[in-house]
Amino acid sequence: MYQAPRGTQDILPHDQAYWRFVEEKAEKICQLYGYKRIDTPVFEQTSLFRRSVGEGTDIVEKQMYTFEDQGGDSMTLRPEGTAPVCRAYIEHGMHNLPQPVRLYYIGPIFRYERPQAGRYRQHRQFGVEAIGDADPALDAEVISMAWEFYASLGLKGLTLQLNSIGCKVCRPDYLEKLRQYYSGHAQALCPDCGRRLRQNPLRLLDCKKPSCQEIVKGAPRIAEHLCQQCARHFDALKGYLDGLEIPYELNPYLVRGLDYYTRAVFEIQPREGGAQSALGGGGRYDGLIEQLGGTPAPAIGFATGLERIILNLRQQGIELPPIPGPEVYIAYLGEKAKKEAIKLAAKLRRAGIGATMALGDKSLKSQLKQANSLALPQTLIIGENELKKGVAVLRNMALGEQVEIPLSQVVTRLKKEA
Numbered sequence: 001m002y003q004a005p006r007g008t009q010d011i012l013p014h015d016q017a018y019w020r021f022v023e024e025k026a027e028k029i030c031q032l033y034g035y036k037r038i039d040t041p042v043f044e045q046t047s048l049f050r051r052s053v054g055e056g057t058d059i060v061e062k063q064m065y066t067f068e069d070q071g072g073d074s075m076t077l078r079p080e081g082t083a084p085v086c087r088a089y090i091e092h093g094m095h096n097l098p099q100p101v102r103l104y105y106i107g108p109i110f111r112y113e114r115p116q117a118g119r120y121r122q123h124r125q126f127g128v129e130a131i132g133d134a135d136p137a138l139d140a141e142v143i144s145m146a147w148e149f150y151a152s153l154g155l156k157g158l159t160l161q162l163n164s165i166g167c168k169v170c171r172p173d174y175l176e177k178l179r180q181y182y183s184g185h186a187q188a189l190c191p192d193c194g195r196r197l198r199q200n201p202l203r204l205l206d207c208k209k210p211s212c213q214e215i216v217k218g219a220p221r222i223a224e225h226l227c228q229q230c231a232r233h234f235d236a237l238k239g240y241l242d243g244l245e246i247p248y249e250l251n252p253y254l255v256r257g258l259d260y261y262t263r264a265v266f267e268i269q270p271r272e273g274g275a276q277s278a279l280g281g282g283g284r285y286d287g288l289i290e291q292l293g294g295t296p297a298p299a300i301g302f303a304t305g306l307e308r309i310i311l312n313l314r315q316q317g318i319e320l321p322p323i324p325g326p327e328v329y330i331a332y333l334g335e336k337a338k339k340e341a342i343k344l345a346a347k348l349r350r351a352g353i354g355a356t357m358a359l360g361d362k363s364l365k366s367q368l369k370q371a372n373s374l375a376l377p378q379t380l381i382i383g384e385n386e387l388k389k390g391v392a393v394l395r396n397m398a399l400g401e402q403v404e405i406p407l408s409q410v411v412t413r414l415k416k417e418a
Helices: 013-033 046-052 058-063 082-091 136-152 171-183 191-199 201-206 210-216 228-243 306-315 335-350 364-374 384-389 407-417
Strands: 043-045 066-068 074-077 101-110 122-131 158-164 262-270 280-284 299-305 328-332 355-357 378-382 391-396 402-406
Touching: 013 101, 013 122, 013 136, 013 306, 043 046, 043 082, 046 058, 046 074, 046 082, 082 101, 082 122, 082 299, 122 136, 122 306, 136 158, 136 228, 136 262, 136 280, 136 299, 158 228, 171 191, 171 201, 191 201, 201 210, 228 262, 262 299, 299 306, 328 335, 328 364, 335 355, 335 378, 335 384, 335 407, 364 378, 378 384, 378 407, 384 391, 391 407, 402 407
Parallel strands: 328 355, 328 378
Antiparallel strands: 043 074, 066 074, 101 122, 122 299, 158 262, 262 280, 280 299, 378 391, 391 402
């Protein structure tokens, strides 16, 4: 028996209502804020991610799906959404548009990591990117979008975690102090943190291992080492969030997992789940466009995994609007009636009324049983007697009541009842 690859899933018809619900809410919030959709390829040159995400990150070192194509070029399935959007911004000269350029995407992301609740090796992500402005009001806008998006889904009990990780001016001095502190605890670090100490010390703050969690409590805090510009930016952002009445918690250990982040970073988490169950997050990446060869352009983004959202929707018992489907089932008896049923189904669909019909040579009893199992509200029945009279029997499946209506009036009657 073939099965879906480990870390992937089939989204079956009865689950589609969740995906439709979340994606429609995502598109609605983007419409309200003036963000426009962009779709990038699911694979890019490997060097794009090595250069942007960072050589010392878990994503680049452990999680990327990389392959050599027929031309000998190294390609990677998209492990995150920001770098491809930035590549498209540069390639298509979007710096010539009014800034900031506000974009959003919904699409698959691929990471080879241990599957866990709400996180798959192939998962779908909704993300927004605002490129071309350094105003902390833009940070507040993106955070507000994320907060209102989750609220529109009906999710409750969420917390906004907020931090600033500085910039290229103030971060180097802080990283040196971080190295000095952790060097005194090197023997107690987990293997991953031993490597991070050498390659990517900021990620030491983000380790979830209990032994390293104890060490991080005594680590120097970056908020105390911000340059004046970063401190002013962060204070302004907090002021805007206060004005928007969006509650937040300052988290000195929040750093995010990508090297391109600067200044403000944030995550939105279920209060009882903590960082390992984060719904989404983001932050500034003011140097990434220039790093990828473009005209310098400060930017901020946010991304969230749809699978983890849906997990929380299920856990909180949030009811979803059903996906519209057929409204009427057409049953028939005999070949002549079948031909009339096919024509009638076509007329109903052209009139915007969803219809499905029986196939094969099932008995009327079997057809009505199938209509019940499909939970359609009404059934049209056509047999030889109905054809002679030029009528169809319309049965209300919930009440069990039925009436005869002329075939010429079926579409009009069902339109009135729609």
